[in-house]
Amino acid sequence: MTRKIKKILIANRGEIAVRVMRACRDLDIKSVAVFSECDSTAFHVRIADEAYPIGPSPSNESYLVFDNIIEAARKSGADAIHPGYGFLSENSAFAKRCEEEGLVFIGPKPDTIALLGDKLQAREAARRAGLPLVPGEDIGDVTDTQAALAKAEEIGFPVLVKAAAGGGGKGMRVVNKAEDFEEALQRASSEAKSAFGDGRVFLERYLTHPRHVEIQIMADEHGNVIYLGERECSIQRRHQKVIEESPSPIMTPELRKKMGEAAVSIARETGYLNAGTVEFMVDQDLSFYFLEVNTRLQVEHPVTEMVTGLDLVKGQVYVAEGKELPYGQSDVKLRGHAIECRIYAEDPDSGFMPSTGTLSNYRQPAGPGVRVDAGVTIGSQIPIYYDPMVAKMVVWGSTREEAIGRCKRALEEYRIAGVKTTIGFHQTVLNNERFVAGDISTRFLEEEYPDNKYIVLDDETRRAAAMAVALDKFANERRITLGRRENQIPEQSRWVNVHRRLNLKRMGG
Amino acid sequence: MPQHYLVTIDEQEFDIEVEFVGEGYRVTVNGNEHLVRRFDMESVHSLMLVDHMSYEAFVRGNGEQGQRSVFMLGREIDAHIEDYNLAQLKKAAGMSGPGAVDTTVKAPMPGLVIDIKVSPGDTVSKGQALCIVEAMKMENVIKAPADGTVKAVPAKTGSSVEKGDVLIDIE
Known part of the structure; x- marks a missing residue:
């Protein structure tokens, strides 16, 4: 059964809302934005065909409120909802609500989201589908601290505390020794509760030098499930990806086929529909373990788009319309190399603390092989309420070497002022010899930069900055002195004129 | 009239003299002379x-x-500037310039105080967790910058703070 989608409401903000709106326009579909109070003039609102307010700035009073979003869909006459990533994208109750309201939810079925969103159930599904699992699994529910500690000791430190409902590094902690366990458990659980409304956590053996490699999948209602290559996402801080690339420097055609087929089998096992990502950890001996399935479009999907030449968001809409995927497994050909740098409004040298404010200047790089998906423009605010990602800068090159070169060039062209960003951090990493050699793991940053110092200023830059400060002060002081001299006489005569006029009025003139 | 400044970046000092000359500025940095053309664009x-x-x-x-704050080449660089002669006088008088020890713990970003782990009178050691500020859905542990005794705790659990608000005062 196919249906034509004519208008899509995007239940999100920032760069991903803009990304989906662009696909809508490519497909000649109308797009509807929703916005909270602080987002009334946000970039995604300006790009959309229509826009509806959905409440106060905190996300639990706006972007996460089912009723407000459904009401906006009703008012606008949208026939489908794209959830983006984050917010309601992996909320099965919301997907179900859409179904009940007769709206197409662009994503998997509610039951699939619920099953794969529960990490414990997802592991069971992976086991049934024959996927290899991380050693030391099945720890289950953790509420009793003493019992949990006993379990952690049984698995052996370092141990990973993870939120059952988690994602994006929230509610996740690595614990290296028993003394730190209780604090980490509580932090992870309370973070999970505030982020997902579910405080359950579980434990996993922490592999010491794994790579994070994930497989993009796409499935339609006609039983077609394909994989679209991998993404290497090992460069992470606080368990959040910051640099992603495709292909992975360690990938071989044989390993890609094995991992791709594993991803397809868990998709079939769970009746998966639409775009999704099966995440794996790959050990140094190239053995791989199932991690989780993300039942949404990923932040880093553009690197796959760059190497496959396919538009994943368009693909999502086709599938949601009930159509057959326009390409099969044999049509998926990988070409060249793509790298994504996530540009966050954060201070890398202060443990990636969020940096909020107004972008007093914003200019994106351009030129051969460069794509920037941004959710901001000059003058945009970076509010405290949401994820501080400003943009994703993605580059393509015919080889990894060319891609790294272009990436460095593009970062140098980037101009952002008003908030601290991760641009300097990316420049440092892209010049790192181990990174250039492809010798990375999820522990890369802590190993290479143990004191969290990323921004290394060379003498020339420091001297130029000092000159900029001195010249700025000099120019300001000069402006003030000159200004005073020029304004002196006219200012007096203006007041004289005003007085004269007032006096004339008083005298009845 | 030429001006003489002392600019400090990462504890490195730059003795800078600036003079307006016809085609731009003559800038002397630690004795090396440069000719700088400078063009104002919008605001800063x-x-x-x-x-x-x-x-x-x-x-x-x-x-x-x-x-x-200087935004340059993808980086934000913190700098301090003062009049050169004044800085020399201060130094002679034993007053330290930018690097003075700050024992007030300020909010590094706007957010919500969700937990305070110390009370006035507590002895704290460097690196000890003082309080937790939630911003952008992440819980950030604010740690003691140095050993000391907690003098005051202006922060309150459940209250919002702006960047730079004093959270904990340490002596």
Whole structure:
């Protein structure tokens, strides 16, 4: 059964809302934005065909409120909802609500989201589908601290505390020794509760030098499930990806086929529909373990788009319309190399603390092989309420070497002022010899930069900055002195004129 | 009239003299002379050609006297500027300039205080967790910058804080 989608409401903000709106326009579909109070003039609102307010700035009073979003869909006459990533994208109750309201939810079925969103159930599904699992699994529910500690000791430190409902590094902690366990458990659980409304956590053996490699999948209602290559996402801080690339420097055609087929089998096992990502950890001996399935479009999907030449968001809409995927497994050909740098409004040298404010200047790089998906423009605010990602800068090159070169060039062209960003951090990493050699793991940053110092200023830059400060002060002081001299006489005569006029009025003139 | 400044970046001092000459500025940095052409663009944005080397810079004051933020080459660089002679006088009088020890713990970003782990009178050691500020859905542990005794705790659990608000006062 196919249906034509004519208008899509995007239940999100920032760069991903803009990304989906662009696909809508490519497909000649109308797009509807929703916005909270602080987002009334946000970039995604300006790009959309229509826009509806959905409440106060905190996300639990706006972007996460089912009723407000459904009401906006009703008012606008949208026939489908794209959830983006984050917010309601992996909320099965919301997907179900859409179904009940007769709206197409662009994503998997509610039951699939619920099953794969529960990490414990997802592991069971992976086991049934024959996927290899991380050693030391099945720890289950953790509420009793003493019992949990006993379990952690049984698995052996370092141990990973993870939120059952988690994602994006929230509610996740690595614990290296028993003394730190209780604090980490509580932090992870309370973070999970505030982020997902579910405080359950579980434990996993922490592999010491794994790579994070994930497989993009796409499935339609006609039983077609394909994989679209991998993404290497090992460069992470606080368990959040910051640099992603495709292909992975360690990938071989044989390993890609094995991992791709594993991803397809868990998709079939769970009746998966639409775009999704099966995440794996790959050990140094190239053995791989199932991690989780993300039942949404990923932040880093553009690197796959760059190497496959396919538009994943368009693909999502086709599938949601009930159509057959326009390409099969044999049509998926990988070409060249793509790298994504996530540009966050954060201070890398202060443990990636969020940096909020107004972008007093914003200019994106351009030129051969460069794509920037941004959710901001000059003058945009970076509010405290949401994820501080400003943009994703993605580059393509015919080889990894060319891609790294272009990436460095593009970062140098980037101009952002008003908030601290991760641009300097990316420049440092892209010049790192181990990174250039492809010798990375999820522990890369802590190993290479143990004191969290990323921004290394060379003498020339420091001297130029000092000159900029001195010249700025000099120019300001000069402006003030000159200004005073020029304004002196006219200012007096203006007041004289005003007085004269007032006096004339008083005298009845 | 030439001006003489002392600019400090990462504890490195730059003795800078600036003089307006016809085609631009004569800038002498630690004794080395450069010719700089400087073009003002919108608000804090300028282009400098330092002996023809091109630099785009954004210079912002960040509240405190003499403190500046420079956005340049993808980095934000914190700098401090003062009058050179005044700085020398202060040094002679034993008053330290920018690097004075700050024992008030300020909010590094706007957010919500969700937990306070110390009370006035507590002895704390460097690196000890003082309080937790939630911003952008992440819980950030604010740690003691140095050993000391907690003098006051202006922060309150459940209250919002702005960047720079004093959370904990340590003596």
